[in-house]
Amino acid sequence: MTGPAAGDGPRTPLVLKFGGSAFAELEGFTRVARYVADRAADSGRPVVVVVSAMSGTTGRLKETLERLAPDPPPEAAAMLLTSGETVSVALLTAVLDMVGLRASPVAAAGTGLLAEGPPQHAALLRADPAPLTAALAARPVAVVPGGPAVTAAGRSVMLGRNSSDLSAVALAGALSAPVCELFSDVPGICTADPYLVPAARTLEHVAYETVRRMSHHGAKVVHTRAVDWAERHGVLLHCRPLPPGGGAGTVVGQGPPAPAVVVSARDDGLARITTLREDGPAEHTLVPAADAADRARRAHRELFPDAAEDAPPVPPKARSAYSDVLIT
Template sequence: MNVSVLKFGGSSFLNPDDYGRVGRHIADRLAAGENKVVAVVSAMSGTTGNLKAVMLDVNKEASPSNLDAALAIGEMFSACLLEAAVSRLGIPVTSLNGYCLGIRTNSDFGRASVEGVDPRPLSAALQEHDVVIATGGQAIDQSGRLTMLGRNSSDLTAIVIASILGEHVCEIYSDLPGVYTADPYLVPAAQLIPEIAYGTIAQMSRHGAKVLHHRAVDYAGRHAVAIVCKSLTSDGTVTGTLVTAHGNAGSVTVARDAAVISCASLAARDNLRVLLDQHDISAICIEDNDRAGLCIISDIDFAMRLVALTSTPPVSIGSSTAVTELDDAMLRVHLDGDYERAIALARQIHERMYPGAVAEPFGSRPVKQRSAYSSLLIRGNNAPGNPE
């Protein structure tokens, strides 16, 4: 069965009309001769944060399994909206959520790992429908409880689905057409990378690049699924980066809320690092005033749960902005408590890597947008207010 697997991130859905726009794109693909389409969707931009804030308003100690069940609502609602948009066009369509996708995980709620897949639910849905909408970032554990694969993990769902169906290409749509040498929202001179290797982009992701989820890239590499990064614009589709086994580029990443953990001794730090390594969490060793420490840039919420379970608690836990420069010969992390100063440093490093580079021709420096409709479900007392 020839199936196109497309993933649409939260930035693809800034308002309800965007579901119609994505629906029309899917219809155009079918009209052009493609056989079947699976569209994996994220929650509307900002929804997950609102849902989490409401949960923590009710109970600051809400269990991880309780949080997963609540946060999954965002993707479920998004899938329902896209199903409605596609159905309106007269196309046979259905949607599948984490309970019935056929993806099984362990019970590490908040950041569960894929342990097995069952292709039958997807295959059956595709036999009866031209389009299947799948909720991103969610699955079930062996007890049938809903689990989340981590924040921004819809990429992983899409790659897993492509692998389940035997497809060797997965298209990832976001607000940017591809992978850049830096975040163009922060570094206007960032350059588009036409082709990049799985290992390179996974390392960038682990150090703060948000264009692709690192565990999705790792899974794609293991199962030989090429990733095509795209953007759906008012002028059509823009393709920017192909992720395969080839390609490299120097880059600068910025992670605003990196966790900085100070340990009482080198032994305590080493024990903690072993624990984090066992759960595939990257931790960078740091030395600060003769005190051993670690810096964690990705999967921070899950890492903090692991840290809380250690027999030797850290001396302190703080946050900082981590600026990471990556190239063939070097991985260097700079920590700065001042965010604006960290951005300035990232721009300086990028200028050194790419002297004379200018902004890409797609326009002036882009502005990161958050959906004004993200509180369609609910908004907590501590959730950020909607933009005007």
């Protein structure tokens, strides 16, 4: 679990996924482009970059659609809600060219991801490596939208909200990449949400099953379907802080179980605090949403009595000022 799998060759692509928080500011595209250029130069490998929409874009698009048409055709909704990723693909490709790295902007139909089911919640069936292999033969970098796929009939569908992780993991498996790197605005997989519990620890290694449990109970870590796909196809997940942030992040694979505290909001003004121990059933407590952070910190102290109480708070998440780029 400490390095690439056996057989990892110099032409095996790096697969890097950047969430919407990477693009909270337009300068984020430049930071990511320079980082990708450095990784490509250092490794000598082709790179597949999977991108999410700028932070807040999909939510704004959904609000606008509901304001205009409360019950839109599913196909139209899926087309609109995946357009934010298309914008990120185009912008990052343009900036990569500006920093001297030729990249192919890939549309949903060119990802090789085949799915079936409801247009906004389609199930991923398989990932065909041929389209991206061809794109990488032409240029050293392919920039891919995270979340959309196509059906056997060629119709564009959406793999669900927050499905960029699934896209990246599926492409890593198809391209025989032993590791899929997932970049976000947290230092890795933590024992609690660091925005609520500053003393949360970043786990160095953790088992697929632990991350799956955390996600199942509402933690905003790697999506459950992405974890399932990674385990099934033997792909390690490396959850890392956004560059140029420090820290080694977390490797998810056949690692040890870990305890954690998960907070999930509800629509009735309550929050559910879930304590996950290394073994045994999950323990749930309902509290008013306003008390969630305090109760989560108390639960975390019970799991980790020696956790630092004076850990600095994590800066709050911010929606991109450009998240309304498609809204008129």
